[in-house]
Structures are given as structure tokens and as C-alpha cells.
Amino acid sequence: MSEPSRSGKQNATPRKNVVILDYGSGNLRSAERAVARTGADVTVTSDLAAAAEADGLVVPGVGAYAACMAGIEALNAGPVIAERVAAGRPVLGICVGMQILFDSGVEHGVESKGLGLLPGSVTKLAAERIPHMGWNTVEAPRDSRLLAGLAGDERFYFVHSYAAQDLDRLVEAGAAVTTATHDLPFAAVVEAGALSAAQFHPEKSSDAGYLLLRNWVAGLG
Template identity: 55%
Template structure:
């Protein structure tokens, strides 16, 4: 699944703040035609067409690493200017208001209201392939069949979506759900900010199509 070679490749920075499968993300993005750089350089991250924020491990550790790399400031500044940002796995979770792990509450980036909490399921972590239920008007999942499967690895999730948009001129966020023991937020499309709980870079052709869709918006 590659983008047309007739157009200039979009520059995507995979933000390297010490938490995430940056090499896997780099390979997946390059495979679909992006010009990819792994860096934590402030100017490069600010000026790229798209910024991808990965995340693996504990919510609190990811937030600490992100703040130390000034990633919180970069994400906020990019979004205030309508510059695309995409979060993956814990890189999605930290976009919410807070995370609670082992009784410890950590402030997130608060781009969306909500709390990341333990996933209640017979088997945790949720590790493996699963389907999702995307809105019919989703741009992120455009061109994908309803039974497309994506690769998940997580023990925590967001279980409720409370952000409402009352201004008819503003497009409401599109929220995709999945179920493992209980429903949880699997992806969000909200203006310039998109995110997935699953790993598109590990999700084969379906993940490649999804990344292609994101790059197509840059």
C-alpha cells in the first residue's frame, strides 16, 4: 500500500522520547510513501507535515519522558495551529486527561476529557488481533472492510467518551470502539488530532491502509 509517486512525499517525524517502537513506525510509514525521520529535535518536530507520537509502557513513565523532551509543548503548539498529530497505543492514552495505574494517578496532556484505567477482561493484557467498530464517516478507516483486524497490546484503556461538540460548524470527534471483556476506545479522529489504541505499524495491510489514510490528510 504505497502513495502515488507523482506527489512529493510528506515529511513525518516519529517523536523519539524514549517510549515507543520508533523503528517499526518508521518502517511502516516509509512503506506507504512518507519521508520519515526519528528525532526529538524541537524544530524538526514542529515543522514536519505530521507528528507521530508512539508509546509503550506505563502511562506515568511515558508522560515523564514526553515532558522531559518538551513533547507536551510540541503537541500543544502543533494542535493550536491545526498541525496534524497522531498518537499510537500509550501515545494515544496520554492525550487524555489522566491515567490511573496501580492506584497512581498521573496527569495526561488533557487534549480530551477522560481517564485511562485498567481493562476489565478475563485475560489481560489484551494481546493480539481484534476487530473495531468505526463510524461510517471515518476518514481514518476509509477503504477498510468492517471485519478488518488490528493488533493490540495493552492492559489499560479509556472506557467512556464524554466530549460533546454543540457548535454545528465544528465536526464532532469520530470515535471508534473495540471490545475485549468490555468496550473501550480504539481510535479517535478529532480535527488535526488522530490516535489509535492498537498498533497500525504491526497490523499488516489494514494498518498500512490506515497510515496511508492519515498521510493523505497531511
């Protein structure tokens, strides 16, 4: 039992500490503001010790897959991300920060190695209109923790030309997969133990994105 404060009230529950990894890519300040809205203490940093010790780690990412992987490798952040996941410590990938969690990504016919924490490859969307840009709905499984409380008609903001599309492989690996459809379905959210990822931008998705971030922060140890 916690000790009462001088005012006679119980001490407040400590705020969750979240690090947004700065490796040279991502909407860092937008992500910082969006996560802070949940009540978490948020730090944007390239300090790997802080990234390893935080209650939650956010891996953002925009642009090319290969460029994001180059930034991760230059910082030597891959082992820290992998060790967190292996230890059951939450990691959230956003947009290309989601994509680099997979085995590989193929852009313009060139395959780049990813972090290998999720099975499969990220490939070009099989759609008439590329990129997939704007607001879209998603279909979440009943066991989704990140989208618990979703009414079903909320829209999230996407901007991408590539995605994880081998949905069966993710499900076979035990992941909970939320899909969106742009001509054909693709993985919009993946939840696999301590590892979570969103192809859309929660920080740009208004209250629907806040719901996801709130649920993620609420689940931090």
C-alpha cells in the same frame, strides 16, 4: 501551475514529511518502516523544531503511562504537541502515545497527569483477561477518515491493559470514535480535528494498519 521538467513532464508532488518523536519510548524503527511504506519521508528524532515543522507528527509509546509522560516532560515536548493540534497540524498518537493525549491515566491506583488534549481518563480494562493481547476487529463510524475503505472484518494488533472507556464523553466533545471490544467496548481510534490516535499498533497490524497510516498521510497538509 508547476513548471514542466526537462523531460516535458510536470514536477512530482512533494512527498509528505513525517517525524516520529523519539522521547525514549515506542517501537520507533517499526513505526518508521510502516509510515515510510505509505510513501512519506520519515525521520525519527527528538528535535522539537523538526517535530513542530513536519507535515505530520507521530507520538508512539509503550510501557507505563507515567514513564511515557516523564519522557515527554523531560524533552519538553508537550507544548509542541499541543501547539500543533491548536494550529490544525496533524498529530497521530499510537498505543500509550494515544493514552497520554488524555487528561490523565490511572495505573495501580496512581493517577498521572496527561497532556489534556482529549477529555477523560485512561483506566484499567474491565475484562476477565488482562492484558488484551492479540488481534481484534474494530467498529468504525461512517465519518472515520482514518479507517475509510475498511471492509469491516480486518483485524488489528492490540497489546494493552488500559484504555479510554468513557466513550460518551469523547463523542460529546465532537470526536469520531472507533471502538473495539474486550468484554466491554473501549476507544480503539479517536479522531478529533488535527488530532488522531490509535490504541492498537498500526505498525504491527499488517495491511489493515497500513490502511490507517496511508489514510493519515494522505490527509496531511
